[in-house]
Amino acid sequence: MFGLGSKDLGIDLGTANTLIYVKGKGIVLREPSVVAFQNDTKDIVAVGNDARNMIGRTPGNIVALRPMKDGVIADYETTATMMKYYIKQAAKSTGFFKNSKPYIMVCVPSGITAVEQRAVIDATKQAGARDAFPIEEPFAAAIGANLPVWEPTGSMVVDIGGGTTEVAIISLGGIVTSQSIRIAGDEMDEAISQYIRKTYNLMIGDRTAESIKVEVGSASGTEDIENMEIRGRDLLTGLPKTIEISAAEIAGALHDTVYAIVEAVKNTLEKTPPELAADIMDRGIVLTGGGALLRNIDKVIGEETNMPVLIAEDPLDCVAIGTGKALDHINLFKNRPRDSR
Numbered sequence: 001m002f003g004l005g006s007k008d009l010g011i012d013l014g015t016a017n018t019l020i021y022v023k024g025k026g027i028v029l030r031e032p033s034v035v036a037f038q039n040d041t042k043d044i045v046a047v048g049n050d051a052r053n054m055i056g057r058t059p060g061n062i063v064a065l066r067p068m069k070d071g072v073i074a075d076y077e078t079t080a081t082m083m084k085y086y087i088k089q090a091a092k093s094t095g096f097f098k099n100s101k102p103y104i105m106v107c108v109p110s111g112i113t114a115v116e117q118r119a120v121i122d123a124t125k126q127a128g129a130r131d132a133f134p135i136e137e138p139f140a141a142a143i144g145a146n147l148p149v150w151e152p153t154g155s156m157v158v159d160i161g162g163g164t165t166e167v168a169i170i171s172l173g174g175i176v177t178s179q180s181i182r183i184a185g186d187e188m189d190e191a192i193s194q195y196i197r198k199t200y201n202l203m204i205g206d207r208t209a210e211s212i213k214v215e216v217g218s219a220s221g222t223e224d225i226e227n228m229e230i231r232g233r234d235l236l237t238g239l240p241k242t243i244e245i246s247a248a249e250i251a252g253a254l255h256d257t258v259y260a261i262v263e264a265v266k267n268t269l270e271k272t273p274p275e276l277a278a279d280i281m282d283r284g285i286v287l288t289g290g291g292a293l294l295r296n297i298d299k300v301i302g303e304e305t306n307m308p309v310l311i312a313e314d315p316l317d318c319v320a321i322g323t324g325k326a327l328d329h330i331n332l333f334k335n336r337p338r339d340s341r
């Protein structure tokens, strides 16, 4: 038997955000997955929020980057360093595992390759885990959203994160069918940047694109949203410029990304056994992840699938909560084959 202490951790190692859940304490850390370091010496200058504020604003000798891309590790060393830093922070704030290393449950996208999964496990061990266990993101999201994942009934979760959207049908403690696409919040930001570059010859930064999405972005229906002033660099003159954009324009820019997500939901429903489809019809599709907060995304998915759609409580926290709660069932994850999934 193992994994019984209150010292074990669940980590939502996300493309956009990293969250740490400690058994018995809940979420103790919530930070952007960003690291800033000296280009020449590779010394860390800042991690998390401080590093995020540096994105697009660094002098030549400092680089601020997100070590995760599309839900998987893009920069191994930096990811391990970031996790190590966060585990230390969480330990400091809670005073746990002073003398022993924790078991760590860490989420991975369901469409991940064995090599990508191995990288996450190794990085988690390098960051200080006694042993690391992967849990599929949509499964964790469903636990975090309080869906009855262990029961013989169908639950459907759509987790729209930064790098990936994970759609899964879950029953009896397992994923029955799922689809993972590398289209989510980051892709929405990219679509907004591209639209503004093409339409206004204005170059905007990643942070600006994300704030446009959060402030005026919508999957449909933009009547009540006010226009927004944005600043960037005019590509023709090279000078700073301010323009005003409408929510309708941004909804148009987001259309393709939103419908790629809708398509993934439809594809998964088509592969769902009828009994489980009937359960989902009763309970509804549950949306988690930061992308669930895009205005009217629930409405569009509902209209396109003719299914009831609900947004989970605290959608940004579901994966971390589920990863942490899954620690109670760690033996199940210990026995799952790690490299064949």
Ligand SMILES: Nc1ncnc2c1ncn2[C@@H]1O[C@H](COP(=O)(O)OP(=O)(O)OP(=O)(O)O)[C@@H](O)[C@H]1O
Pocket (backbone or CB within 6 Å): 012, 013, 014, 015, 016, 017, 018, 070, 071, 137, 160, 161, 162, 163, 164, 165, 184, 185, 186, 210, 213, 214, 217, 288, 289, 290, 291, 292, 293, 294, 295, 315, 316, 319
């Ligand atoms: N109000 C909002 N409206 C639209 N999008 C939002 C909102 N709030 C956050 N987001 C987006 O949610 C995404 C982050 O969500 P989340 O933290 O669930 O992802 P992640 O777990 O880091 O990523 P992944 O699961 O792909 O690894 C970002 O793209 C962010 O811009």
